[in-house]
Amino acid sequence: MHTNIIALLPDHVANQIAAGEVVQRPASVVKELLENAIDAGATHIKLIIKDAGKALIQVIDNGKGMNPFDARMSFERHATSKISSADDLFTLTTKGFRGEALASIAAVAQVELKTKQENDVVGQHIIIEGSKFIEQTECQTATGTSFTVKNLFFNIPARRNFLKNDQVEQKHIIDELERVAIPHTNIHFILQSNGNEILNLPAGNLLHRIKSLLGNYIQKELAPIAENTDFVKVSGFVSLPDAAIKTKKEQYFFVNNRFIKNPFLNHAVYEAYKELIGYQSHPRYFLFLELDPKHIDINIHPTKTEIKFTDDRMVYMLLVSAIKRALGKANAAPSIDFDVEQSLDFNSASNNRIVTAPTISYDKNYNPFHSIENKTNLQKTNKQHWENLFDGFKSSNGNDLNSTKEQTVIEQKNIEQQVFQTLKKEALEFSVFQLNLKYLITTFNNNVLVIDQQRAHERIMYEFYLNTKAETKIASQQLLFAEQLEFSANDFNLITNLMAEFKLLGFDIEPFGKNSMVVNGTPADLQDFNIAQTIDSILETYKLNTIDAKLEKHDNLCRAIAKNTCIKYGKVLETDEMKQLVGHLFNCENPMYTANGKVIIMETNYTDIDKFFKR
Ligand code: ADP
Ligand code: MG
DSSP, X not given: OOOOOOOOOOHHHHHHHHHHHHOSSHHHHHHHHHHHHHHTTOSEXXXXXXGGGTSEEEEEEOSOOOOHHHHHHTTSTTOOSXXXXXXXXXXXXXXXXXXXXXXXXXXXXXXXXXXXXXXXXXXXXXXXXXXXXXXXXXXXXXXXXXXEEESTTTTOHHHHHHSOOHHHHHHHHHHHHHHHHTTOTTSEEEEEETTEEEEEEOSOOHHHHHHHHHOGGGGGGEEEEEEEOSSEEEEEEEEOGXXXXXXXXXXXXXXXXXXXXXXXXXXXXXXXXXTTSOTTOBOOEEEEEEEOGGGEEOTTSTTOOOOEETTHHHHHHHHHHHHHHHHHHXXXXXXXXXXXXXXXXXXXXXXXXXXXXXXXXXXXXXXXXXXXXXXXXXXXXXXXXXXXXXXXXXXXXXXXXXXXXXHHHHHXXXXXXXXXXXXXXXXXXXXXXXXXXXXXXXXXXXXXXXXXXXXXXXXXXXXXXXXXXXXXXXXXXXXXXXXXXXXXXXXXHHHHXXXXXXHHTTOEEEEOSTTXXXXXXXXXXXXXSOHHXXXXXXXXXXXXXHHHOXXXXXXXXXXXXXXXXXXXXXXXXXXXXXXXXXHHHHTSSOTTBOTTOOBOEEEEOHHHHHHHHHO
């Protein structure tokens, strides 16, 4: 007797499973709905969210709308108006084409659609919940389409619980909106969240759009790019080298107006800036590549942010030369030899063949990723300053015990202190060496310790700043030339709010007219840093920290300063510096983890090593 055990999944189950691929979080819904609105030719798109999209996501567009049949069809899986045969995939110009977004969204939320075409008198109103069709009626509505998505994952509590807090989810939504809004500057976008208008981006050109996202100041920090070959057209804006920042923000690639991620092309950008910006500095870029869709394969990832070119080495080289040339024109890179780039004839590749480089030779097997990991620091080591960094630490450590604390606590601390002192002394006697400019290797108690140099120093700096009290305020060293900094309105509010904390930590900062501050002094050890960039990235980290965790101001600021002023990977450390670093690490309250909980030390047991060799 044989029992059949295979059965087709019911549609709603299949839809729910497939939805997992398309809809990970509210931002994925936003992306799909915005793209549909753009594909429908809208010139005005309003996005309304409540509770970071968890309660409500609504997209209202003035596009071409749908007729009663299409309105119902649009929710079917593989229902699309955008392609009709597999060949069409190679000539795609729309955002969507898989016809799965609406089916997927309707499988995991309560969805309402109102839509009307220009020549129709009444529109269509459809309600679908968890793939279940509820009703379709006629309604009064403006020409265009409005999708309302309520209670995402209402029928999959596990997925709903998996969502992050509102700040994080809203940040994802804003990211998606920006990725769509930057290339479509002819469309007016509005974002409203919990009743407040958060973004209002009127139609205009690319520079208008970038300015309305980042502030007018950005204009003087950007160089325009325009490069045309038969194979690919490159346009957009990149940071002037002096305007490079310490965090990776605003790095956008758009291929045929679609946002994509591509580490290979990202590397090309950094290659173009090589020697123009410091180690750990990052350019902003808004780069648009246009090429014949037949040279692209977008369909390698369901959410379509990854992309493959038929000849990515050529795109790489073209990008490097386009950026160098743009920076050169902006007079930012007078020392670069442009002749080499100019002699490369990119147009010769238009006949679909691999480019042959007639005038310069390049290594075809060159892999730009090989050298990333162990790239050495461009900054020279400055031992003197590095050591000074700890002067305050040494003297303040140990005598900051609160006298009101109970005796036993003090005793306990003293014992710990002694232990740490011994550890520190031993560590100083050990030999330490550096691995790959990233790890410090040493031994302790017959165990091998691998210490992450950046995290270790971040911990040390963090505790150094954290232990600062009003009485042990960090001395500020006056700058030779006070520096004036300009901020966005938001950052200005933030820094004003943090002024007292900054002062405590040795930053002598005061307001100086509208949205600007003047820095008169910094902690002595930061004199070598680029003040503007450092403060900018400190604020950035501070803001990120407020998203991820609830921290008090002082703690948060200490974390942010430590993170942005600590020794980085890639820094060559002298033997003495390594020993001091290890010593100071063992002097920390918690040498094992960074403030954000990342592991600092890996310890390999002697017996484990022994076991290994018994095999
Ligand atoms: P795809 O975009 O891949 O075609 P979707 O599931 O996102 O698949 O949408 C299915 C179809 O519904 C689209 O092909 C389009 O014809 C129609 N549609 C979706 N959103 C809109 C809209 N805002 N305005 C007009 N038509 C739309
Ligand atoms: Mg779509």
